Amino acid sequence: MIRTLGFLLAGVLLGTPAYADLDLTFPGPATQTFSETENFASYKLPVGPYADGFVQTLVAEGQQITRAWRVDVGVGTSLLVMDNLRQQLEASGFELLYECTTEVCGGFDFRFTTEVLPEPVMHVDLGDFRYLAAQRLGGAVPEYVSLFVSRGADSAFVQMVLVGSADGTNLNSKSGGNTAQVIPAAPRTKPGAVVEALIRDGHAVLDDLEFETGSSALGSGEFSSLSKLSEYLKSNPEIRIALVGHTDAEGSLQGNIALSRQRAQSVAARLVRDFGIPQRQIEAEGVGYLAPRASNLTDEGRTLNRRVEVIITSTQS
Template sequence: MFEPAELRPVAEWMVSESADPMIRMLVCAAALLLIAAGPPPARQAAPPAPPLKAGAIPPGDAPGARDAGALPRYAGAILLESKASAFDELVLPNAKLERREDKVDANNNALFLPPEPPTVEGRLTRMSYLLPEGRSVLEVVRGYQQAVKEAGGSVLFECNRDECGGSAVSAARSGGSKTGIVHMLYPYDMISGPWTECVLQEDRAGQRYTLLDLPKGAGKAAVLAWTVGDVSAGSNCKSWVGRTVALVVTVETAAREQRMETVAASAVGQGLDRDGRVALYAIQFDTAKAEVKPESQPQLAELVSFLRGAPATKVLVVGHTDNQAGVDYNLDLSRRRAQAVVAALTGAGIAGARMVPQGVGMAAPLASNDTEEGRAKNRRVELVKLN
């Protein structure tokens, strides 16, 4: 609908002597038709797009998903899911997986691990991607390797299909089978998104894996790529069959924010009297090591002060871990850490007969191991009163 200001030049022209009578008549008729028609109808908003059906190929990145800054995305890939923690640790596959005799995971899968798996710590990000159609597993892995090498990094390990050890076809959400690299990188209980489930809960084909050393000491990256295998008749993921997907895990070198407070000698005694135990977080160890770090000295000094002031007290020195490696591995690590603390206190003049080192591994968590905050709370040394 024209506004009055817009019609004013037309009206002025119509009353002028230069206006042709016939044209003036046609313009008047058109104006009368516009007035009779009234204002144009308001524009209708476009209907909202229908929600994606479960198992549908997504048109773009999942809402809120973010790439890790340490590694570029493969061109044209869709980011299906990402999970990050500011500081965490992860055991990374660095060699062919071998059967751990008589050991199974929580889902009754025969346990396969590298002979000497390294544990790395830092900013941990897990990402799952859907690659563009026509991209092969080999092409994707080579692309990541090339990007890292061109930036100054290196390839630490690579394997293909059954050469990787364990299961090369079982899904991350599998039970009663064998574990594989996918189980180490993306635990069963972390699968959440509907699109990620189509990637991680279905059988896999053509697996290829590489472990990368990021340039300039920035950390490590693991890339596991495969094609989605056959799905069951009732599966929602039929459109994914044959598509190449990639699981990318980065552990970027990052300093842990120091939040551990030293427990004073008086508070140690109060905790033992009140609860029979006291948790100590200021006794620190490097990941997967049992040597007491130098920054633990203030806490050790408080323990020495307490034990000297209570000469009749005997204690258990108990090491605790999170659940980020196998049961036996954590049990042994916690035992060695407890022994290291006893050795440090003995070296400071406390009689060894008053202290019994004990490791319980992951057996006594104080919080859920599903988050870094929970795992940090579970990694500790405790004093437990014996008398």
Template sequence: MKKLLIFFLSILLSIPTWAQRADKEGSKDHPLIQRLKQSSIFFYEETSFDLYTIITGASDGSQFSSTLDVEGKMVRIFYTLPTEAGSVYEIFSNYLNAFQNNGAEILFSCKNTSECGRYFWDILRDMDPKIQMPAYYGEELAYIAAKFSKDGMGYYVTVLPGYGLSEIGYEITVVEVKEMEQQINLGAVEKAMNENGKISLYGILFDIGSDVIQESSFAEIELIAQYLQKHPDKNVYVVGHTDNTGSYETNIGLSKRRAQSVKDALKSKFGIASSRMTAAGVGPVAPEALNTMEAGRKKNRRVEIVLNEF
């Protein structure tokens, strides 16, 4: 069996046309996601703005343990390919490796019932009637949900390979979302602290489900350090917030650990005395927006710096 090849974020790579069906008229690959060898486009749809639900947790037989709603420009492409060209597992592993090797965040991945959960395919089709893959492709299946950023845009991608009745194919959906713009400087920190006694920081980001601070976050952490250095008489609470994805207990614990990570960074990197900071986590109990949409959940996953005045 020939090994499938995938080239991610590639430009000007030719694709063999032999042994391929003709693509659907007017269709095209998404410019950032390359197709697999010998694939042809059976269905193509592009909408300027739509809502899409991404699976982020296995099914329990009646529902998914977690999902993520995103909205933006959406492209949905269903590819078919000859069965001798590969397998569901090869499609799954090629895309998963390509995403991981190019810095994408894997939101969820699974293959077959043992990992995806009971009735995964049936629940997915009920939830998303626009799926183009035939129902019988659920004989073998896999699923990947990933997210990456490029040029100020966030790209949420799902890959759904399936096999049934000696046919094989995979459906790729890409939702393009404008990233939240951060316009914060020391003056903005001063103003917020003077007027409200606190500031919400949306640019302090963590690895998913983790208290590990992402490197891009330290610009905002440094601004807080500058504020505390300028005002040595001020003490603060460092407060972690989460969205409501997952259990209450998990989110409370995660928000506390994230707050502690920020406190530790302020001390170790910028020399702020630990005695001036108190780390606290409130999980999902003080949202800024609805948790029913990703834009709201993104605002709720924040760190707040709150004046601790006696």
């Protein structure tokens, strides 16, 4: 059963500028498996986990665009695809409302009380899926999006539902090659401001970390970002995070994904060993060069792309 908050998140406002179209680039060859547009629909957008027999939802009304894709990502993970698409949504003005992973979402119960397309157009591995809900305000009407990502043997499966104005946004998508959409360079996060950025944006870059070239070993220095992050996690034991490693575009995809994952795991190990953070609060993954924050055509851009980010994945224990 789905529990719905008692208000509707849409309406028709006149004389307000429309949003720009939503253009997505997938981190690999993508095949669209489903496409449907309803001029007016009522969509129950999940904004919380399955708990006590319910999933908390908001009701969005307006034009509903439902799409699904199969993305060839080989060695990639569901996190790789979700991280890439999340960054593109945020670059387009969307703000996260809720995000969760398999167990925290509610597993089987969340999947089957949420509107998900059937096989074969959409596949959901009940042991490996990710979900997010986001909103974009300030246009003709509010826009809301839900995103499911899961894995198959060598492909990722993506479902997106976009609800907004019938005269507003179009949803466009295209395949990526070895590199994903390049997002304009973001300013470095000051180590002391990591928690502020994490609370505000749902993610932050740990910009003061140091790794030896080509190595996954974290330097021995005292990193302010980890100290601040550990204080926040100790004060909020219900928070779960993902550490996500990133590389520049030099070398093979498989090698870079392995290196980026190992670096994220090194950071997780430091938080557990030196700061006493419970392992259950942390997961570590790597996405290689598939989610750049700057151009890989310059030394400065490649330096910015070599990073570890922290992402809040849930506030549920």
